[in-house]
Amino acid sequence: MNVLIAHNFYKHAGGEDQCVAAEVALLRAHGHQVTQYCLSNDAVDGMGRLRLAGRTIWSRQAFATMRSLIATHRPQVVHFHNTFPLISPAAYYAAHAESVPTVQTLHNFRLVCVNALLFRDGKPCEQCLDKTIPWHGVAHSCYRDNRGASAAVAAMLAAHRLLGTWRDAVDAYVALSEFSRRKFIAGGLPADKIAVKFNFTYPEPGPGSGDGGYAVYVGRLSTEKGVQTLLKAWQSLGVTVPLKIAGDGPLAPSVREAVAQNAAIEWLQGIPHERVYELIGAAAFLVLPSQCYEGALPRVVIEAFAKGTPVVVSAHGAMTEIVDGSNGVCFAPGNPEDLAAKVRCLGSDTATLRQMRRGARETFDRNFTAAANHRALLAIYARAIARYAGHGLPETKAVSVA
Missing domain, CATH: 3.40.50.2000 (Glycogen Phosphorylase B;)
Structure with a gap:
């Protein structure tokens, strides 16, 4: 297969970034062609607050870059991991503008929660789970303990709920557990688009001794x-x-x-x-x-x-x-x-x-083996391609913000 993988890397590398690297390596090891579109949050430091807020909602730069990459490499599917904040959901629309189906892995709860964790005051919190406008997340400064930054994330979530982005612009979602799938359904994502595929390790490290005593x-x-x-x-x-x-x-x-x-x-x-x-x-x-x-x-x-x-x-x-x-x-x-x-x-x-x-x-x-993961991933890609081919999506609309 020919796949374009898009990911916004975090300032401090964590499990999500490792998952992306493992998935890219797995696909290439099985002979698939993989093109990557990656941005880093290091670039956020040079941006003003208003510019960053606008780009979080709709990045004209990412929209144009995604269309150019697709025109050059002609992938069969675009697989998104993290689009926040620099790629933005605009990239989904860019893929559809080039007639390519989209897949989004749900590594965290960003699409239904301002801080992406469903967590506040030391315990799980689901107050914004089914809200079109997640105002609780703004009132409690849930993102970076900053009300302005929280408002920018809430605006992105509200805008794309109202646009129908989560419903129409993504052809298949990948939840990483049955538990998270249930939460996303409760948060309004279409149940028939969410498949469960566990994370995995690649290359497989083999058993350890367990004799350290700690x-x-x-x-x-x-x-x-x-x-x-x-x-x-x-x-x-x-x-x-x-x-x-x-x-x-x-x-x-x-x-x-x-x-x-x-x-x-x-x-x-x-x-x-x-x-x-x-x-x-x-x-x-x-x-x-x-x-x-x-x-x-x-x-x-x-x-x-x-x-x-x-x-x-x-x-x-x-x-x-x-x-x-x-x-x-x-x-x-x-x-x-x-x-x-x-x-x-x-x-x-x-x-x-x-x-x-x-x-x-x-x-x-x-x-959690790589072989099982590869099979599951190809099945999800096939599902996204079939879904995109099987229905007429609304006309792609570009949104200009900031």
């Missing part, structure tokens, strides 16, 4: 990731279970303080990504204490399963759909006492850990 956390050091819950749990655990933390973020000072107070905690700041697999594979288990739903089953959980490493995760969102006792355990979200109890129990039960290592790898082999 728990590991890998991810952003932030409130929504449950880092405070993690640190509070280890206050009560003391030095009984070693914990290695890999990541950075706004709660780095709290992690630094915890390391100074508890000899069992080690912060591996700036660890190269290629070493993360080794770190996860040698761990007794991985801890993911997210306070937010997560947009899908987090990539780090899939990486843990690939290494045969059990997980201890918050009991909400997509994680409850796949973590079932055979491959890990769940604890009450935001409850450090329950997390500590689960860690204490698991850390002292070597027989159960051995069984869970087998279960974790079996879960990966059933659900």
Whole structure:
């Protein structure tokens, strides 16, 4: 196949950017032609607030560039990952103007939530889920804790709901879990356009030894990731279970303080990504204490399963759909006492850990291999192409903003 992949990279690379890289590599490894249209949020620094707000709603530059790329490379489908803020939904219309179907992967909840997390005040929030104008997100300054920036995101969401963009300009959506699919349907996206395709690892890393005798956390050091819950749990655990933390973020000072107070905690700041697999594979288990739903089953959980490493995760969102006792355990979200109890129990039960290592790898082999992902992705592309060919879309309308 001939595919054009569009993605707006974040300032700080994370799981979403890694997913895009893995998908591009997978397609090319199977002989598909892949053209990439990528922008970076580094460019935002030089923009004024009004210019950025206008581009978030409708980027004339992205519209023109997308049409030019399609005219040159003639892809059979355009697959979007992140369009926020620089590509904008204008690129969907550019693809349709060139008679090419569109696919959008739903990595987060951006299309139904101002901060893309369905999260506020330390817990899940769905107040804007079914709102044409997500005014709660503006009132609570949900995006970057800034009311003006939140208003710009809300304006983009409202404008494209009213234009029918989410209904008409995207031919197929890719949700990364059944849980997120249900949330997007509740948020107004057309149910018949949303397919579920899990994330995956590529290349496949192979099982780890699990003989490191430590728990590991890998991810952003932030409130929504449950880092405070993690640190509070280890206050009560003391030095009984070693914990290695890999990541950075706004709660780095709290992690630094915890390391100074508890000899069992080690912060591996700036660890190269290629070493993360080794770190996860040698761990007794991985801890993911997210306070937010997560947009899908987090990539780090899939990486843990690939290494045969059990997980201890918050009991909400997509994680409850796949973590079932055979491959890990769940604890009450935001409850450090329950997390500590689960860690204490698991850390002292070597027989159960051995069984869970087998279960974790079996879960990966059933659900998250590159081969299964490739088949699912081609089926979604075929579905988008058939849908686009099978109905007449409304005339493409260019919108000029700022």
